[in-house]
Amino acid sequence: MTGDVGEATAASFLRSALAADSAVFPLAGFPAWLERQREQQRLEVRRIPFAALDQWHFAPDPCRLVHRSGQFFSVEGLRVETDFGPVRSWEQPIVNQPEIGILGIVSRSFDGVRHFLLQAKVEPGNIAGIQLVPTVQATRSNYQLVHGGRSPTYSEFFLQPGRARVLVDRLFAEQGARFLRKRNRNVIVDVDQDFPVEEGFVWLTLGQVGQLLRVGNLVNMSARSVLSCALPALDGANALAGLAAPGPFGASLLESLQAPGGVQSQAELLDWLFGLRARHRMRLQAVPLDRLRGWVRAEDEIRPESSAHFSVVAVDVTAVGREVARWSQPLLLHPATGLNGLLVQRIGGVLHLLVRACLFPGNDELFQLGSTVSRADVDKLAGAPDAPAFLEHFIAPPPERVRYDALQSEEGGRFLRYQSRYLVVELPQGQAVDLPANFRWMTVRQVATFNHFGCVNIEGRNLLACLDFSA
Amino acid sequence: MTGDVGEATAASFLRSALAADSAVFPLAGFPAWLERQREQQRLEVRRIPFAALDQWHFAPDPCRLVHRSGQFFSVEGLRVETDFGPVRSWEQPIVNQPEIGILGIVSRSFDGVRHFLLQAKVEPGNIAGIQLVPTVQATRSNYQLVHGGRSPTYSEFFLQPGRARVLVDRLFAEQGARFLRKRNRNVIVDVDQDFPVEEGFVWLTLGQVGQLLRVGNLVNMSARSVLSCALPALDGANALAGLAAPGPFGASLLESLQAPGGVQSQAELLDWLFGLRARHRMRLQAVPLDRLRGWVRAEDEIRPESSAHFSVVAVDVTAVGREVARWSQPLLLHPATGLNGLLVQRIGGVLHLLVRACLFPGNDELFQLGSTVSRADVDKLAGAPDAPAFLEHFIAPPPERVRYDALQSEEGGRFLRYQSRYLVVELPQGQAVDLPANFRWMTVRQVATFNHFGCVNIEGRNLLACLDFSA
Secondary structure, three states: OOOHHHHHHHHHHHHHHOOOOOOOOOHHHHHHHHHHHHHHEEEEEEEEOHHHOOOEEEEOOOOEEEEOOOOOOEEEEEEEEEOOOOOOEEEEEEEEOOOOEEEEEEEEEEOOEEEEEEEEEEOOOOOOOEEEEOOEEEOHHHHOOOOOOOOOOOOHHHHOOOOOEEEEEEEEEOOOOOEEOOEEEEEEEEOOOOOOOOOOEEEEOHHHHHHHHHHOOOEOHHHHHHHHHHOOOHHHHHHHOOOOOOOHHHHHHHHHHHOOOOOOOHHHHHHHHHHHHHHOOEEEEEEOHHHOOOEEEOOOEEEEOOOOOOEEEEEEEEEEEOOOEEEEEEEEEOOOOEEEEEEEEEEOOEEEEEEEEEOOOOOOOOOEEEOOEEEOOOOOOOOOOOOOOOHHHHOOOOHHHEEEEEEEEOOOOOEEOOEEEEEEEEEOOOOOOOOOOOEEEEEHHHHHHHHHOOOEOHHHHHHHHHOOOOO | OOOHHHHHHHHHHHHHHOOOOOOOOOHHHHHHHHHHHHHHEEEEEEEEOHHHOOOEEEEOOOOEEEEOOOOOOEEEEEEEEEOOOOOOEEEEEEEEOOOOEEEEEEEEEEOOEEEEEEEEEEOOOOOOOEEEEOOEEEOHHHHOOOOOOOOOOOOHHHHOOOOOEEEEEEEEEOOOOOEEOOEEEEEEEEOOOOOOOOOOEEEEOHHHHHHHHHHOOOEOHHHHHHHHHHOOOHHHHHHHOOOOOOOHHHHHHHHHHHOOOOOOOHHHHHHHHHHHHHHOOEEEEEEOHHHOOOEEEOOOEEEEOOOOOOEEEEEEEEEEEOOOEEEEEEEEEOOOOEEEEEEEEEEOOEEEEEEEEEOOOOOOOOOEEEOOEEEOOOOOOOOOOOOOOOHHHHOOOOHHHEEEEEEEEOOOOOEEOOEEEEEEEEEOOOOOOOOOOOEEEEEHHHHHHHHHOOOEOHHHHHHHHHOOOOO
């Protein structure tokens, strides 16, 4: 009764976040293990013209880039019109992959500390080869075996009733700027029994994952998204009273996770978010991929006429190592390094995060909550008149104000070596900040509550996963 | 800091709910006032053939019933396919009205008690003529003056910044079984100054509204929907400690609104709701209104071939009284009396509500939370093999177990004399109940929290507004 399960789970997540190492798999052994995985899984990736794609072609009416099977995903053209923001209409390519997939992590208690089973996996777009991904990453076609083959390892824990206890099960949107209405289940289950751990899988505490998140480009985007759910909210936050963080920033995070209110109440924050959703409009229209206004279709690239932004390219992939395979596929190329930045500040003694309401064409719901700044093309914008709000705080932040700084990359199955600098910067107490209408200060508990209701976008979720309770 | 505004507002709502009468407008004077309104606003409504509609006609490709201006709403044909529930595919007419309107109530404190300004208004589909509606009911075309004319009375409090303080601002879906993706802002504002109250408007406490809700067919559906937001959630519920209800059921409601948890934690309830959303599918396809499978288009009615269910009809309306006007329009006719029923039970000492996850074609989001049973065609289903779960508890409930019982009607601007019996029935403590997969027991606080995040459907919101804290 009265939320015991939710509170016990929440406490187990936070205790795991405070466990910086573990005897189950000590981090000291991680570099050697990673090296072994890298040897076993390598991909050779080279760009090719679209005409050299094996199973992919441009289908007509309207022109779009599709797989011969009709499965996987397609790249389509989209026209966007809105009454919000500095740019009111544009055209762009977008990835259409309407299936809901599973991003699932198996967890288990060892000596009273919850560990999470992650998998070493290589994707063609990855920067450093192997990354740690959820226990299971499966599209609906995957796990329903539409393409034949065997079901993904450990998928039974997510698909067969009674095999595991669900701790978190959410439906979250992917990048709304690049995917059209793509959503995935983000699931964490508890397995209360021994089972064989296959080569390439590893049990880690959240504190260990936190150490690896500091390295950069090691814990993939999907894993970060799922782990954002480990920040408890609602009744879960009641259970944290006995916990203590080793350092001042972690202590601020824990306090903010338990604070009963913030500079605004949750009710006022809902007023603000729903008010934006009610007042603004976005209209989408399919357009042929070869006639996108402002874009050029070349032999090996669909790219913007002017800016750097992003382009659609094709790659040929050869897997070498224990398995040999070869395929080709489209990927999205972002030539610049992006920025995913979060400003935080102690206000009234409680740490607050500066959250931005974002409108992206691919999201079902107008306006989700995101980080303070998230931009692909940030390099050229610093100091420009159309620079995004608060960008200046992330250009050369004083080192003593930086609470997190690492390069993290987007999902390597769709993005070709696209990385962003993730930065958490703390403003001095009392420094006044003018808030544009689509920004609000929120406590960690308030952001986590919005996250559990599916209102935080993937950039925001990824930064939540990088908040370091051990700092 | 720390949610003062949210808590103070929440407490003011609950204190108003406990104020059963008021010197501002004593309920003793209500019958005479209502009679006067009835004399001033009367509508004569008679059914006519579609061909006799003045500004409306059947447009082709695909066939649908539209207004000549392209404004207002249209009635279209829809094919629905889903993998959930006993009926997996069907076709039906549906109302398409894509604008987001405002349902706004102005509130003000008199002698420390919050009062709400409601308006007496007649709609062609109303059963007893006049009903009390929100201060402002306006479509976007209304308040943007697309059709010319003057803006709705008091709309400045919702449209002009700084004229009022927003207490609640939410975006809620309308009936998903009859409207395609129709959503309205549900807003309550506070006005801290005198202003002239025009004829036809009345200041009432929530406790007084509660008395009028017991009469039935007096407080309209939109007002009930907005007032459901007066049930606080999240940080708001912290402020209720000092309040006491006069009777045992009201006391149970107050306790349940402050309970820290329930038989399941909020986190587990989110798992359940998102799990349903992730696992199930619904596919919609536009079909011509004159070729709906299972429907007959007659001269004056589009009706189902077999069952009673609902039909599309046309009416001619003449307004008599202070203004004279005449128009014609389509309406939806439901020949039977519906049921909107909620089971409640004390479990572990805390009152819980039996909530059903509902899937309706017109809702943006698969699965919203609704009342235990809501059906238009309930009369013929009692005891039938396809009767909805828990229907038996509402057929002849023992009077000592009934916590609310009144006839309430749907919005008279779209529905012709369609009323449902609203019932709240309390099960004895300890009586075991088997829960189908799409049902959950929740505390009032948990349901109110889902409501503030936009996850409760209009049938559920309407019953929340009828929970009587003075009982």
